[in-house]
Amino acid sequence: MNQQIPEPEEVRHRPLAIDGLLRELARTKASSGDAEGFVQSVMEQIRTNSTARESFGDEFAEASSPNSTEAQFHWGWAAAMAACFLVFFGIAMQSLRTGPMAVVADASGEVWVRDASMAAPVRVHSGMRLFSRAEIFTVGSQSGVSIRWQDGSVVNLPGGSRMVLSTERGQKRMELLQGVCEARFQCQSEGKPALLGGPYVNAEIVAAYKWLNETPSHIQLAVMQGQVRLNQVLDASQEMQDDRPSQRPNDKERI
């Protein structure tokens, strides 16, 4: 291979065959038990994936496959035992509730989720499955999360947002508690529009929607298909308390 040296170390990652071999040799020397860990991790992922496919079909199974395996590799025995306990506990908890409604397609920065089965919020990772009444929140301006529903509809939350997601008899419900949300919905079942709501939100509807329901303290949008952007208005509560609804940002922009 035609290799050019010197190169800055940070950008030096040409596909040198020998370089890859050396790295692999060094990697396995550094973590002697990693080979077995890797094999088991792959097989575990295959089994998890098969389960997801049985429930949702191939596409959803692919979306639910975890991307990051960092945490699976450097655990000692104590951590492994703790993980086993958590897995069994998780399986037990999952068997007590309905199946996952959505999956985290992508997460960056600090993203947390909490649902009824969790004593405390847990860090979100790509491929994580979300169950009904999951409250998901993004911390810091650099964070963000993309959630894919079972039908392929996608909800994006940028940094500093908080949303509760749930399903009720197949109807999607999303409550934006803080921040901004952008969503793209597949065509929903007749009579079961996706419901997006929250107090004092500014709704920008980019495509089709069904109806907009306003109360003095709440706004709710029912979406059959299309794109929606909801923006929680931080100072709207003050405006509402002042009984000046006309000063609220326009939430009736319709296309």
Add this chain to the structure above:
Amino acid sequence: MNPTSFNDKSYEILVREYHRRALAYALSLIPSEDDARDLVQEAFVIAYRNLDEFDQTRDFGSWLRGIVRMKYFELIRRRKRQPVSVEDLEALDAFHAGWDQAAIERNASALDALQHCLGKLQNSARALVDGYYFEKQRGQAIAARLGITEEAVWKRMERIRQVLLTCVNNYLAESSL
């Protein structure tokens, strides 16, 4: 071994047999060990899902590398990075195809060959390789330790890689005799 029956147990044997070569391939494409592991892990899962479509007259390693390559390009696109050149990829594939062949026909491992060749390196060259690959030292630190410039470190490293590559290929070729 090529996949002849598609149950979990036989696939686990395949994973065991091919994962280090696949990781070496991925680590040639991308420097991060975590990224390389993710690529290979995903590739194995995708391969498992599509085993029905696998042409058993072909080499499984080559098919798996194709999937790793595909996932690599996906990752690079997502991160808006510059991918490796087609020429470099072709050269990389050619080396791995040869090593696969040696493994299948003569049960000779390129990683074992490399281990053997590392043992034959001169002390100064070995110190450089150990520092960079095994102790994860940066070029600047190695240069300071050896009392040479960083540029000289990379030049030496380049020569050592070429020596090792030749040695590995010779070793694998001799193993057939």
